[in-house]
Amino acid sequence: MHIGDYKAYISEETMMGPSSARILAELLDKYPLHLAPDDWILDLGCGTGLTSLIIAKETGAKIFANDLWVSAEENRKRFAEWGVAEQITPICEDASNLHLHFEKKQFRVLLSIDAYHYFAGSKGFFQEKILPFMKDDGVALIGIPGVKEQYADRAQELLSDWLGEDTYMFKSPKHWKELMGSSDRIDSVETWEMDCFGKAWDDWLATNNQFARGDRKYFEAIIKPYTCFVGIYIKLRKAL
Ligand SMILES: C[S@@+](CC[C@H](N)C(=O)[O-])C[C@H]1O[C@@H](n2cnc3c(N)ncnc32)[C@H](O)[C@@H]1O
Numbered sequence: 001m002h003i004g005d006y007k008a009y010i011s012e013e014t015m016m017g018p019s020s021a022r023i024l025a026e027l028l029d030k031y032p033l034h035l036a037p038d039d040w041i042l043d044l045g046c047g048t049g050l051t052s053l054i055i056a057k058e059t060g061a062k063i064f065a066n067d068l069w070v071s072a073e074e075n076r077k078r079f080a081e082w083g084v085a086e087q088i089t090p091i092c093e094d095a096s097n098l099h100l101h102f103e104k105k106q107f108r109v110l111l112s113i114d115a116y117h118y119f120a121g122s123k124g125f126f127q128e129k130i131l132p133f134m135k136d137d138g139v140a141l142i143g144i145p146g147v148k149e150q151y152a153d154r155a156q157e158l159l160s161d162w163l164g165e166d167t168y169m170f171k172s173p174k175h176w177k178e179l180m181g182s183s184d185r186i187d188s189v190e191t192w193e194m195d196c197f198g199k200a201w202d203d204w205l206a207t208n209n210q211f212a213r214g215d216r217k218y219f220e221a222i223i224k225p226y227t228c229f230v231g232i233y234i235k236l237r238k239a240l
Contacts, residue, residue, distance in 0.1 A: 001025050001058050009053055009082065012207045016047040018200035020113045023143035023229060024051050026196045028058060031141060031233050035061040039108040042066065042133065044095050045115020049075045049088065055111055056087045063088040064102070066095060067115075095119045095129075102133045110140040116232075117144040117169040126234070127183050136185070136239040143194060146170050146230035158226045162218040173230045180234060187235045194229035 003010075003021050010021055035041075039061040043052040045068070052065035052075075065075055065088050075090035091101060096119045110130055112120075120126065130140070147155040152172035160167045171179070173191040180189045204212050205219060215223065 001028050001054065005057075006050075006054055009050060010203075012209055014048040014050045014078075015204060015207060015209065017114050017204060017211070018145070018229070019196075019203035020047070020051050020143075020200075021054060022196040022200040022203065023113050023194065024054055024111075024141075026194050027141040027143055027231060027233070028055075030231070031139065033059050033061075033109060033139070035059040035108060037061065040064065040106050041109040041111055042102070042107045044110065044112040045118065046070075046075070046090075047115070049078055049090065051111060051113045052088050053079070053082055053084055055109075056084050059109075061087075061108070064091060064107075065089065066091045066093055066098070068092065068094055096125075098129060098133070104132055105135050107133050108135050108138045110134060110138070110142070110234075112140075112142045112144070114144060116142045117146070117171070121169060121171065121179060123179050123181055126180055131183060131185060131236075134185075134236055136236060138236045140232065140234035142230075142232035142234075144176075144230050144232070146176065146228055147172050148193065148226055148228045149173055151226045155226075159222060162215075162222045170227065171230070173228075176230050176232055180232065185236055187237045188233075189235075190231075190233040192231045194231045197229050200229065 041063045043065045046052045046065040049065050052063045072090040072092040079085045079088045147170045149172045177191040
């Protein structure tokens, strides 16, 4: 994907942290998707729906765009303005209780950018809450902030001045691989430190968002030396 194609949509109003477009671009470059118009994608913790828009345009598939803090009405309005209301269905719901709207084995792709760490950091979450809704042969593409592998045991000591009580959400790539666990439906799980870290942060810190202004104070001393973006790719087995 070419980030430049989405310049008109990426703004202080739609960004909620380090560039979700750059994180998504790295995931799609590494693991390209080839979907049909009747395939479904679940974008969990979609925020203002920027990633939902991009993945809709890149794949042509249909999207459920779920978020907790941003209302379905607000996202519906934005999707209509962006001309993708037919393709993207907004939902406002807690991701840890996702049974209401979806059918079993509905989704070819689970996407979650800068959100999965808020609600899914316990072992067995993927198997219990997500897997039943995933199609055989489906994939999960996840990008979240975490702690670099070499500081995995020191997150509390090193990050808490910046993150306070949210520090526990920051885990290393190896830790996320353990948390994802296994299942007879899971073929493989890959986790890694993402390359887009610098550019994703540069884009965010260049905005005048109040949270970006707060992050700016900690970037050189904490964020840059100790944290990373953790990429997670899960490939499910084909049907038996
Ligand atoms: C930092 S924002 C990122 C939003 C968007 N994915 C992006 O990258 O721009 C984190 C998002 O996670 C969502 N979130 C946090 N806890 C959630 C939960 N329990 N269920 C659904 N979404 C949740 C919030 O509503 C918020 O929009």
